[in-house]
Amino acid sequence: MHYAAPAFSEVDLPSWEISQAAPENEVPSPVKRKGVQAFPSSSVTPEGELSESELFSQSPLRSARRETSFAFLRQELPVRFANILREIDLLPDKLLGTPSVQLVRSWYIQSLMELVEFHQKSPDDQKVLSDFIDTLIRVRNRHHDVVPTMAQGVIEYKDTFKVDPVTNQNIQYFLDRFYMSRISTRMLMNQHTLLFDDKSGSGHPRHIGSIDPCCDVVEVVNDAFESSKMLCDQYYLTSPELKLTQVNGKFPGEPINIVYVPSHLFHMLFELFKNSMRATVEFQENSPSLSPIEVRVVLGQEDLAIKISDRGGGVPVRKIEQLFSYMYSTAPRPRMDDGRNTPLAGFGYGLPISRLYAKYFQGDLNLYSICGYGTDAIIYLKALSTESVEKLPVFNKSASKHYQATSEADDWCVPSKGPKNVAKQSAAL
Numbered sequence: 001m002h003y004a005a006p007a008f009s010e011v012d013l014p015s016w017e018i019s020q021a022a023p024e025n026e027v028p029s030p031v032k033r034k035g036v037q038a039f040p041s042s043s044v045t046p047e048g049e050l051s052e053s054e055l056f057s058q059s060p061l062r063s064a065r066r067e068t069s070f071a072f073l074r075q076e077l078p079v080r081f082a083n084i085l086r087e088i089d090l091l092p093d094k095l096l097g098t099p100s101v102q103l104v105r106s107w108y109i110q111s112l113m114e115l116v117e118f119h120q121k122s123p124d125d126q127k128v129l130s131d132f133i134d135t136l137i138r139v140r141n142r143h144h145d146v147v148p149t150m151a152q153g154v155i156e157y158k159d160t161f162k163v164d165p166v167t168n169q170n171i172q173y174f175l176d177r178f179y180m181s182r183i184s185t186r187m188l189m190n191q192h193t194l195l196f197d198d199k200s201g202s203g204h205p206r207h208i209g210s211i212d213p214c215c216d217v218v219e220v221v222n223d224a225f226e227s228s229k230m231l232c233d234q235y236y237l238t239s240p241e242l243k244l245t246q247v248n249g250k251f252p253g254e255p256i257n258i259v260y261v262p263s264h265l266f267h268m269l270f271e272l273f274k275n276s277m278r279a280t281v282e283f284q285e286n287s288p289s290l291s292p293i294e295v296r297v298v299l300g301q302e303d304l305a306i307k308i309s310d311r312g313g314g315v316p317v318r319k320i321e322q323l324f325s326y327m328y329s330t331a332p333r334p335r336m337d338d339g340r341n342t343p344l345a346g347f348g349y350g351l352p353i354s355r356l357y358a359k360y361f362q363g364d365l366n367l368y369s370i371c372g373y374g375t376d377a378i379i380y381l382k383a384l385s386t387e388s389v390e391k392l393p394v395f396n397k398s399a400s401k402h403y404q405a406t407s408e409a410d411d412w413c414v415p416s417k418g419p420k421n422v423a424k425q426s427a428a429l
Contacts, residue, residue, distance in 0.1 A: 088105050103149055147179065236278075320369060326349060
């Protein structure tokens with residue numbers, strides 16, 4: 001899909017901060033000889049700050065020229081791929097050795113090899129620019145199933161080996177960084193192909209690549225709700241209704257619009273609505289009618305907040321963090337080749353990845369639950385596009401140390417993981 005883009009100077013777009021590669025003449029190209037270590041690590045400081053000269057000036061977001069976008073991406077994408085490959089190699093040997101993780105690793109190596117072929121090629125050659133777009137599309141398609149394949153690797157590891165808390169923590173740390181890196185690289189590739197691929201179809205004339213400079217938040221909320229409602233109706237033969245209110249505290253009385261990526265917002269909302277609908281229908285299965293899902297959209301001076309409230313019974317407070325764990329799911333475990341599972345559940349990756357989408361542009365996603373009543377989910381996004389900068393993993397010594405963590409004795413008393421069986425204890429007395 002191709003989006004006709006207005007001039008970049010006409011709209012205040014997110015000023016992404018980037019893990020810029022080294023200057024072009026410093027980027028080593030012989031990857032086959034030196035491997036991923038040939039690439040410089042991200043030049044973002046541990047504090048996440050960049051010099052002003054290293055901002056996203058040549059990226060496909062800021063540049064209206066295909067040549068400058070090409071020159072930027074041929075350096076930046078290999079660096080990001082090489083950095084995440086370094087982290088893959090720091091995983092526990094038994095996890096790294098699973099067939100699924102090895103397959104994912106091979107995809108990244110293959111894509112890295114294809115991208116570095118453009119390092120010495122001229123940006124003034126139109127065939128080179130066309131071939132680069134074809135390569136980006138091929139890389140993007142190759143990585144289409146990265147999330148479920150990596151999830152399958154974790155399942156293979158859990159089924160074969162005992163997973164201790166430290167390994168659990170390391171896997172959580174890695175997957176957050178791995179999937180955030182994937183979000184960022186897909187964003188860059190999508191921007192370039194949507195803006196500069198003449199073979200793509202025409203998209204929304206207002207969009208700049210995948211970015212909507214005037215994203216109607218309520219419209220995306222309604223779209224995500226209707227899509228979730230359709231799935232819920234198909235599976236449960238019923239679904240709750242939507243009760244929506246909006247408060248524009250910045251421009252009272254006006255629609256709520258921000259600069260954002262509609263597909264990212266849709267992904268987050270769709271996941272939260274699926275969870276709320278599933279919980280509501282199952283918790284109120286004996287009720288004559290279902291309580292509506294209440295949504296409040298509020299735009300403030302700095303933040304946009306979307307609050308989704310359900311009467312789905314809630315979850316115990318001890319389980320809130322588990323909901324964001326890649327090693328935990330409230331739904332039955334899916335099979336990669338099984339299409340008969342409920343469409344409202346899966347690997348349990350929906351919430352953690354939705355939180356990453358929110359955090360990608362410095363937002364957040366939090367859950368607040370009352371056990372026995374319901375759950376509030378709140379998405380926070382930056383209201384100011386100038387504050388919507390990329391949040392990226394930095395590969396450095398601090399990152400490496402996370403994979404070398406060892407188990408230490410807790411300096412607080414630790415209660416049991418689950419509620420005690422009072423009846424069993426009384427019988428024992």
